[in-house]
Amino acid sequence: MLELCVCIGSSCHIKGAYNVIQTFQQMIEEKDLHEKIRFKSSFCMKQCHKPGVEVSVGNERHHIPAEEAREFFNTVVAGKV
Ligand code: FES
Structure with missing residues (x-):
């Protein structure tokens, strides 16, 4: 099981952490990677x-x-599962 973690501290929140989380959740759903x-x-x-x-x-x-969250997921995260 690959652990994927996004920082939700205030600095990262300002830089768009919420959007990164939304994108990653969507990608996990689309690619059926819950397991x-x-x-x-x-x-x-x-x-x-x-x-x-x-x-x-x-x-x-x-x-x-x-x-770049979507591209990151496709190139880095998806390559590890
Ligand atoms: S690393 Fe400090 S808020 Fe994300």
């Missing part, structure tokens, strides 16, 4: 200084622009 991905959110992941919304995929950390 393969454990989707979570987290309070501040201590990376506020970096650009973009903080996201962890398994042990990897990424910070992504909210508008």
